[in-house]
Amino acid sequence: MQSIKNISLGLFMTLITSSIYAGAQISNAKTATVTIRGNSRACKTQIEKAGTQKKQAQLTWDPSTQKAALVYNSHTTTKDAVLRRVALAGFDNESYNAPVTAYQALPEGCRYKGNITAMHPQKDTCDAPMEQHRDHAAANATVSKLESLYQSYFSIQQALVRSDAKTVAQKAGELAGLVRSVKMGELSAREHNVWMSVMKKLDQQAAALKGASGIEKQRAAFASLTETLYPLIKASGSPYKVYYNHCPMYHGGAYWLSKEQGIKNPYYGSKMLTCGSTKETLQ
Amino acid sequence: MKQFKTILLLLLFITAIRQSYAQRIKRYDLYVTDTMVNYSGKHKMAIAVNGQIPMPTLEFTEGDTAEIVVHNRLKEPTALHWHGVFLPNKEDGVPYLTQMPIEPGTTYTYRFPIIQNGTHWYHSHYGFQEQTGMYGSIIFHKKAGDPTFRRGIDDLPSVPVILSEWTDIMPHNIHRMLRNANDWSAIKKNAVQSYAEAIKAGHFKTKLVNEWKRMLAMDVSDVYYNKMLINGKNESQLSQFKAGDKVRLQLSNGGASTYFWVHYAGGKITVVANDGNDVEPVEVDRFILPPSETIDIVLTVPEQGTSHELLATSEDRTGTTSLFIGEGKKQLAQPLDRLKYFEGMKMMNGMMRMNGSMNDMGMDMSLQQMDMNTVMYPEISGPAVRGKEKRKQQTSTEKEHSNMQGHTSMEQKKDRTVAARTGHGHHSMQADPAMPPAIVTLNYNMLKAPHKTVLPENAPVKELTFTLTGNMNRYVWSLDNKVVSETDKILVKKGEIVRIKLYNASMMRHPMHLHGHDFRVLNDKGEYAPLKNVIDIMPMETDVIEFEANAEGDWFFHCHILYHMMAGMGRIFTYQNQAPNPYIINPQKAIKKLYRDDRMFFLMAGNEVASNGNFGAALYHNTRWAFNAEWKLGYTAKRGHEVEASFGRFLGQMQWFRPFVGVEWTYRKDSHEERDLFGQQFEHDGKLRYNIGFAYTLPWLVILQTQLDTRGQVRVELGREDIPLSKRLRGAFSLDTRREYMGGLRYIVNRNLSVSANYNTGYGFGGGLVLTY
Structure with a gap:
């Protein structure tokens, strides 16, 4: 019995000692000189940290020559495996170019290629059709008198997507003002009818949103505001497409209106950004 | 002339x-x-x-x-x-x-x-x-x-590409380990989700609630693979293509259980066909390829002298494989970061009811449009925040709310660090601070057939509904809680339309495959619904498929995750009055061989050789039945010996309830009469006692076992094994009405060996080695 105790104790000891001595030396060592791009001393630590791995590889980079001395265990790793890690940390080298996003994540002083943009900026493709819609809207004479009100709603919606409580508060103030200043006589007949039924509620809800403190309260106020605004914007017949979207999770189901096709959920910020579905497209 | x-x-x-x-x-x-x-x-x-x-x-x-x-x-x-x-x-x-x-x-x-x-x-x-x-x-x-030839697509140079995975462990052994809820795969994948890791991530409560609801740690996949492969290689290059070239890749997922995320360093991916059927071209940033699906994509080589990486990442993100397209230096794609498991666990907690069924909160989810796992994807929902930082951020946001002015600089700073960590560059921040990039992911609602796919209008319709069911803890997968061998073949008539509604009530996604037919996946495209032969269904989704019964024979319909299929997740369709198959001489005998797959028994055993005794247990079980044995053997007769065995059946979908019959033998030299908590007298006298009883899994995965023996004595025992304290440390305890208490710790060294320490009222303190199979 005592011997079994001793065995297990011994086993523990070997475990501990082997972990202490790990990483001391690289066996089956092979050396190579590799080219790695970078512009300053600041990059040095990052490059070396990315390339060096316990017992596997040791990388020493010289900023002046953009060359690095690499010692690696040729049985367990390869030169390319080390250079791949260096590239994934953001540094182009003789074998691999860094992914754009990894490069952009480098600290400013370390961006040796200056500021580069992604090869396929998604922004442009998204915005282009919207721009057209706006032009179209300008050309169209029958722009609703409520347009500015809608625009401020959309600004709030976009700010909620970013969880930007400050902008929401600011735009909510603007919205509350706009609701008060609507001149009923200038509205179209259809709008007028709906306006009469939602006016009071809209005023209260805009005020509630303005007064809401904190992003969560703002979101709750925004949910009820949307429901009131929906019949109105439908009656206005917007010159561009408006998407009526549904988020089934938020407080047992909530809607939001958006100018953008594709789901960007304002109720959870980045957590559940793409949760939801378009229920109706208004135009 | x-x-x-x-x-x-x-x-x-x-x-x-x-x-x-x-x-x-x-x-x-x-x-x-x-x-x-x-x-x-x-x-x-x-x-x-x-x-x-x-x-x-x-x-x-x-x-x-x-x-x-x-x-x-x-x-x-x-x-x-x-x-x-x-x-x-x-x-x-x-x-x-x-x-x-x-x-x-x-x-x-x-x-x-x-x-x-x-x-x-x-x-x-x-x-x-x-x-x-x-x-x-x-x-x-x-x-x-x-006539369906598409210029600019079908005439492009094409390369067949098959994705797969490799594991060093023999697959039948993997299957056995899965059925035994062995967490060696999770250790290798660093996905144990233990209490120590939960506390570190600030998710202690999440873990506690999760286990309270009787869930074991979940991952998006079950098997640890050593390597992911494209055409049999981990990394390869198609250097025959030059800048400006378009290339069509004909991808199949030949992996046994791996879903692959695929994205391209050279820009957008145009999807032109799925499961061998043409679809209207659709541009995406990435897609997930379920096991056994095929997809045709068109890629452009954007730059001279650079080859761009097509990166395939396993859904659990433990492995990748890449294909470089073009000649020259290799441009890497941004890899996908580790999953935020505790965010996923938190989401699961919200969805899971106490009875083990799931609450979709009124969302009618279908066609992969709403991926609940998004909460775990750092590239979409932001990087993981550790416990300390989380608390700090909470207080800082509160402060901002109460005092909105004068905190702008702080807020901006925070935004910047978040953006930097997600990998957003400076330029994208200017446009939209802290806004995750809009990644377009393919889903089934985006697929549109290039021609009408409507089925004959006047044909009779046979409607079927299947609920995809499963039980993670015992790795049982089924349809309507029945495995292939427990059901009859489904009879269809030639010429009728079979419409199947599928609801996934299990916690994992399943790629369901139908042999010999293509089915329409009913989506928003109406008459142009796409044709497929595999449909991937995420948890809580409902999808409807329909096909014309036009080919006689016995056709398998099953989940294409190999280990789910072998567990019996499927059905067989057969045609009424069809001609017999000339290759199957004795159909009754043959089908029994097929049924053997999901009736198979698995052995699991563990034995602890400790300083205070030899303790062990064995379990021989299949989908419904289990034979348990347990032994505690002291080294001297004075310490005593105990052996128990039982045979029982699991009931219900979650299999929390197991009635059994058993036998018990305990012997201790010089034993004297003892009294238990109920006042019943008993003795370790070395006589056999037969008993009946049941085991029930309580919240927090504690097992309550109650039994009544032939002498009319009742015994109640509470216990739990394998409490994941840290990545490799497991705890266990048990107590019973005979005033026997036990507590133990086990450190997992490798797949078969652990180091242990235990305390037992009958045997005292001890330490030793545990061998597991």
Whole structure:
């Protein structure tokens, strides 16, 4: 019995000692000189940290020559495996170019290629059709008198997507003002009818949103505001497409209106950004 | 002379016609052999066909007749299934259902006319052979003059690409470990989600609630793979393509259980076909390829002298494989970061009811449009925030709210760090601070057939509903809580339309595959609903598929995750009054062999050799039945010996309840009468006692066992094993009404060995080694 105790104790000891001595030396060592791009001393630590791995590889980079001395265990790793890690940390080298996003994540002083943009900026493709819609809207004479009100709603919606409580508060103030200043006589007949039924509620809800403190309260106020605004914007017949979207999770189901096709959920910020579905497209 | 000319012309014309309509027979010989491979640094056994893994790519043109001769040089039987191919049922390659297995040393010929076009693949349908190398591409080209030929797509240079995975552990052993809820895979994947890790991530409560709801740690996949492969290699290059070139890749997922995320360093991906059927081109940033699906994509080589990475990442993000497209230096794609498991766990907690069913909160989810796992994707929902930082951020946001002015600088700073960590550059921040990039992911609602796919209007409709059910803890997967062997074949009539509604009530996604038919996936595209033969259903989703019953035979409909199929997740469709299959002489006997798969028993055993005694347990179980044995043997008769055994059946979908009958024997030298908590007298007298009782899994996975023995004595025991304290440390405890208490700790060294320490009222303190199988 005592011997079994001793065995297990011994086993523990070997475990501990082997972990202490790990990483001391690289066996089956092979050396190579590799080219790695970078512009300053600041990059040095990052490059070396990315390339060096316990017992596997040791990388020493010289900023002046953009060359690095690499010692690696040729049985367990390869030169390319080390250079791949260096590239994934953001540094182009003789074998691999860094992914754009990894490069952009480098600290400013370390961006040796200056500021580069992604090869396929998604922004442009998204915005282009919207721009057209706006032009179209300008050309169209029958722009609703409520347009500015809608625009401020959309600004709030976009700010909620970013969880930007400050902008929401600011735009909510603007919205509350706009609701008060609507001149009923200038509205179209259809709008007028709906306006009469939602006016009071809209005023209260805009005020509630303005007064809401904190992003969560703002979101709750925004949910009820949307429901009131929906019949109105439908009656206005917007010159561009408006998407009526549904988020089934938020407080047992909530809607939001958006100018953008594709789901960007304002109720959870980045957590559940793409949760939801378009229920109706208004135009 | 003129007449002669016309005759000659006519003759030429006839021969031309005969040539184009002649049945062109194309033959392939496949030699199946055992082989040794080394993907991970260790030599392991695998199966090669014509000396290669994957199996060779077979190419035909629509109208050809395929003749594929299989020479089985293995020591075990085999059978090949042609996935997604329309063919006579007897050529379908499901052993014991459409043919008898191809015995070792024999030759077998598959022969069928090619009546479709597109990207398909083939694999062994025998046992676990698909996991060990038996998968390959099979491509059917459109014939010349096909009206569906698409210029700019079908005339592009095409490369068949097959994705797969490799594991050093033998697949039948993987299956056994899965059935035994062995968490060695989770340790290797760093996905144990233990209490220590939960506390570190600030998610202690999440973990507690999760276990309270009787869930074991969940991952998006179950098996640890050593390597992910594209065409049998971890990294390869297509250097024949130059800048500006477009290339069409014909991807198949030949992996046994891995879903692959695919994205491209060179920009957008255009999807042009799915499951061998053309779809209207659709541009995406990435897509997930479920096991056994095929997809055709078009990529552009954007730059001279640079090859761009097509990166395939396993869904659990533990492995990647890449294909570089173009010549020159390699441009890497941004890798996908580790999953935020505790965010996923938190989401699961919200969805799971106490009875084990799931609450979709009124969301009618379908067609992969709402991926609940998004909460775990750092590239979309932001990087993981550790416990300390989380608390700090909370207080800082509160502060901002109460005092909105004067905190702008702080807020901005925070935004910047978040953006930097997500990998957003400076430029994107200016446009939209802290806004995650809009990543367009393919889903089934984006697929539109290029032509109408409506089925005959007047045909009778047979409506079926299946609920996909499963139980993670015991790794039981089924439809409507029944496995293949527990159900009859489903009878359909030729000419009728079969409409199937599928609801996934299990916690994992399942790629459901139908043999021999394409079905319409009902989506927003109405008459242009896409045709597919695999449908991936995420948890809580409902999808409707329909197909025309137009090919007689016995057709398998099953989950294409190999280990789920082997557990019995499937059904068999059969046609009324169909002609018997000439290859199956005795159908009753044959089908029993097929049923054997999901009736299989698995052994799990552990024995602790400690300083205070020898303790162990064994479990021999299948989907419904379990034989348990437990022993505690002191080294001296004075310490005593205890042996218990029982045989019981699991009830219900979650299998929390297990009634059993058993036998018990305890002996201790010089034992005297003792009293238990109920005041009953008992003695360790070395006499056999028979008992009946039940075991029930309580919240927090504590097992309550109550039994009544032949002397009328009642005994109640509470206990839990394998409490995940840290990545490799497990805790255990038990207490019972005989005032016997036990507590133990176990540190997992490797798959079969642990170091342990325990305390037991009967045996005292001890330490030792645990061997597990």
